[in-house]
Amino acid sequence: MTVPSWQKILSTLAGGRSRELYAGAVLGQPLDATPKELQRLVDAGLLTPEHAVAEGLFKEVLAAAAPATPKGVDRFFRNGRIDGLPRAGQDRTDLLAHLAGRLLPADEELGEPEVNRLLATVTSDIPTLRRALVDHGFLERNPDGSGYRRVASS
Structure with a gap:
């Protein structure tokens, strides 16, 4: 699986409802979301296809965005x-x-x-x-x- 872009993650979290749903998922609360809302979080990489929080996502995104070490x-x-x-x-x-x-x-x-x-x-x-x-x-x-x-x- 490819690492989602930080731009996609931030643009998704810029929406108040998406941010609220993601925060609830992180806190282990039941997700009261429409299929479209859930798909938006999955597409951004914030949730897995099973609607669980994507662990390690932020580390992966930061590592992918890090500049290459000069040689x-x-x-x-x-x-x-x-x-x-x-x-x-x-x-x-x-x-x-x-x-x-x-x-x-x-x-x-x-x-x-x-x-x-x-x-x-x-x-x-x-x-x-x-x-x-x-x-x-x-x-x-x-x-x-x-x-x-x-x-x-x-």
Whole structure:
């Protein structure tokens, strides 16, 4: 059986009579309802076809509506931005590689203001991210500090 939508459940419970009947069913009271009223509660998933309260319905609906757990580097983003860098290890390397490839143009030298502007699209801690990209070999800084260039991936 498919899990009813939360919209269907709420629209059914929005009706005073349906809400009253469902409350009575939850409290174990006899159902004094017309066949049409009972069918509305069954169609919404609030009652089983035998007119018993559908146990666990709300848990199932909430679980079905829960957002999927992000995988890979996506798990470090919230609303398109990163809160911080993973401390170390492969997660940190993977995220930095992803950001370098996504944000920094290949074969183009950029000044620090341009690099900062690009990094600002994903973080508020621009210096830490810029330093991590350089330290991990994804971004090269000119010795005189005049520009940055993304390191070509091998």
